[in-house]
Amino acid sequence: MTLAIRNALIHDGAGSDPITGDVLIEGDRIVEVGIVSGGADDDIDVGGLSLAPGFIDVHTHDDFAALVHRDMAFKTRGGVTTCIVGNCGFGAAPFDAAMVMGKSLYPDMEPPVYEGYAGYLAALDEYPPGVNIGVLAGHGTIRLAAMGNERRPPTDDEMAAMHASLSEAVDAGVLGLSTGLIYEPGRYAETEELIELTAGLRGTSALYASHMRNEGEQLLEAVNEAIRIGAEAGVPVQISHHKVTGEANWGLVSQSLALIDEARERGQIVNADQYPYTAGSTVLRAVMQNQMFDNRTGAEGVVIASCISRPEWEGRSIASFSEEWDLTPMEAAQRIVDQEDGTSVVIHSMCEPDVETVLAHPSTMIGSDGIPTLDGKPHPRLFNTFARVLGHYSRDRGVLSMAEAIRRMTGYSADTFGLVDRGYVRPGAFADLVVFDPETVIDRGTFADPNQYPTGIHRVYVNGVEVVNGDTPTGALPGRALRRVDG
Ligand code: ZN
């Protein structure tokens, strides 16, 4: 079965200037790029639209969504063909601990039961989703399984149990280990524990990805900790959702970017990902535990995104509850999590110049950090991240050229995470492709009305199979579990 996509403005994913031509696909691979003279079983003329490698979302929390919302339309309709799951310390295994951590966000999910990361990857083989999935092991999940929610260093036996979990994950083919150092139980880990565990990745191509301990006034200390863990463990570092929050700290990203540059000059591999918005999103409990009301963001800036038992609260700020109930913001937040433990919020806490400074820096690739609570008002980044980078930040604001913006969501990402034969349009690569209109592509989801698909994404292919055609997901499930290949 061959498919020719003709008359496209082809971006290679390496940042080269685009060329006009055709792409010939045979089965799941690209076999020819340029002028394809012969016929094909299927022939599509895309009339000069742009064609790029499918977007790689390097920062997701789709571990369970991939098994329970298998078409993954909230990703494919935004041009995404691969998701890296397991970020911020929240991993898919060990299963029982993953359910405890996952169910605070998705109380009614029922994924198939599996054992370990090998079992999770096998479940994806058996029940494939619409996108490819690469997996990070989560430190928080591993720690919870080994020692519960203890606020102390692990004993030798507990450390051995954590090493055993991680080596199961490494043998199964995970792409790295993530930490979430503002969340329970990751926040109770000291740097030494993290160095010791991360050293379990040494000698493989796996990386250390971190939602750092602080993204406000102590951002630089937190970046230094991540870089130190990578240096001492001998493992590449991925700084998750690089940003600074809190008005008093705005501008600090130029210094955190300089720390990355310095580490790179010393020969360390340090990269980062970013979502293209001035608001973040997390669980309300974490906002409270990290005292974000007092020293970072006013309670007006913290807005309920998803509250399963009280959907009427969604879209309201913590300040509005504190006023209505005549409580402090902290007390009002406590009443809300007493009602619904997994309540998630959107936090307006960053500034536009910082977002652009981080995006322009060569260490930054794109990751949505979307939390797939599809029923509430999830942060619009879930559906719209890639279209917003292309339409708003590249075309309209000129922060990056279109070719470079595409590289930051394709080739660069594939190289960093070790995704073999993905992220590029070239002969031999897997046919993960997106056809989009560079003149009209734009995000449409807003904070008030987030569940809107972006415009300008015309066709999406995963492993040579069409998953989106115009406004319609095809229902195909051609995604694969992507296992690490060392060396
Ligand atoms: Zn995070």
Ligand code: CU
């Ligand atoms: Cu995250």
